[in-house]
Amino acid sequence: MIVDLSDILKNDEETISLNNSIDLSSLEFMGEDFIFTKPLQMVGTIRNNSKNLELEAEVKGEMQVRCARCAKEFTTPVSYPVSEILIREDGEISPDSDVVIFSGYEVDLTEIVVNNFFMNVEGRYLCKEDCKGLCHICGTDLNESQCDCETDTIDPRWAALAEIIKDTTTE
Ligand SMILES: [Zn+2]
Ligand SMILES: [Zn+2]
Known part of the structure; x- marks a missing residue:
């Protein structure tokens, strides 16, 4: 999911709205498969704060996981926030800062969505609390x-x- 940033890079305080579908189908994390039963929906904004770009969004969707106790497959909602600073590769980047670096006039949101998924995913899902x-x-x-x-x-x-x-x- 590539987003064109050329408009907001031209003007400070410019904002673009995001409402994108990101179709990942499945991800593997620590031996666990997460199957997305529908595309993830990313809603939010990217704002040019005159120094860099601020991405603030919410990702929602639905995925199929396996119960940690009975191994039954079930679907569970996905919902997590995304908050990132985007800096162009020719901008001022301090080596220890936690930022997303992009080149040219575009940024790939899929990578950001995937990385944030891994930061928010739970290691263990139960089909019901008292399984x-x-x-x-x-x-x-x-x-x-x-x-x-x-x-x-x-x-x-x-x-x-x-x-x-x-x-x-x-x-
Ligand atoms: Zn038995
Ligand atoms: Zn269970």
Whole structure:
């Protein structure tokens, strides 16, 4: 997604509005696949503040991820802010500053959107807050059914408490 900056580079205080679709299809991050079920929508502005260009935007979309507990695939909303300073390669760039450098009169927003996605993505998604996950012995999805495996991971005192809770809630 290339944006033409020639107009705002000519005039200080000039702003352009962004409302762009960025079709990434999928990204891989730390062994995890993120599949975008529709293009990401980037809405915001690029402003010439007379020294450099300020990009402020919000990225929204939808992606398919895998539950960290039961491995079920599900879609979850994507929403994150993007805030960057854009500086032309022949401008004043201090080596330690965190800026996006562009050349000529265009900037590639896709790269910025991808980098910011990685800064905002969560490492772990759950299909639901209380997902019970898979039995670690037989692999049964414990959200759908129970298995007969011996699970010695539950402390007997908690099991007793669980019984009491079950009794009181079923009355
Ligand atoms: Zn799950
Ligand atoms: Zn089992």
